[in-house]
Amino acid sequence: MNPDNYLYLSAILFTLGALGVLIRRNAIVVFMCIELMLNAANLAFVTFSRMHGALDGQVIAFFTMVVAAAEVVVGLAIIISVFRTRRSASVDDANLLKY
């Protein structure tokens, strides 16, 4: 099978995630779209690993997942602390660094 197809899937999924980051307003949904982009990159890594017959791509995808988990934890803590001060989770309302 041609590896193109997996890479197309990964590219289109990445674009969908980027589009979501651009058009969504709720900070948590923006976060979900970032996860979509990370997953698309992971899929490309695993495809390359399959293509070259080496496991390094899979190890890097594993590391990406761990970093993504840490990122989600800290990001949600930030969104919730913004929500506490501004009573809104919309990215349009968070326009000041210090409130």
Place this chain on the structure above:
Amino acid sequence: MSHGYLSPTGLEIAFVLIGLVTLGSGLLVVTVKNLVHAALWLLVCMGSIAVEYLLLTAELLAWIQVLIYAGAIIVLFLFGLMLTRAPIGPTEELNVRHRWPALIVGLGAAGTLVTVIVQAYQHTWFDPRGAVPLGSGEALGTQLFKYWVLPFEVLSVLLLAALVGAIVLSRRGRDTEEAEA
């Protein structure tokens, strides 16, 4: 070693079907108006990506995907939506002024990526499944602890830092308590 669960043709058919599920649920994550439904469609998307990993012989990674993404991260997102009192039901949040510029940027990015892939990989083919190492727990663990030990240890420090950071950020400080009182 690996005889695979499916014949080569079966693999391609499975790829197309699962790929359609992945793209459809990804599109719904971006476009659906109900925020909780977006999180649930993300769950479908993560699950189907796990199946794609299985088709690519990355067995351990598929399980980690199910455990971390489908299991932990989606639950965190749902908790976040509830803690920030996300509106239940359809919202107005897709009515943004810059929708068309965003769509043009998205289409441009997709076109560029697909062109690059066509140029780079149109004459490449996968080796047969039996010829490549299987991403089982044993193989991936050997690789990880033979060649990737230092990044692995650094990641454990990162996880600790994220843990402490999340506690510090979400703790109610004295000034916010006074402000709310």
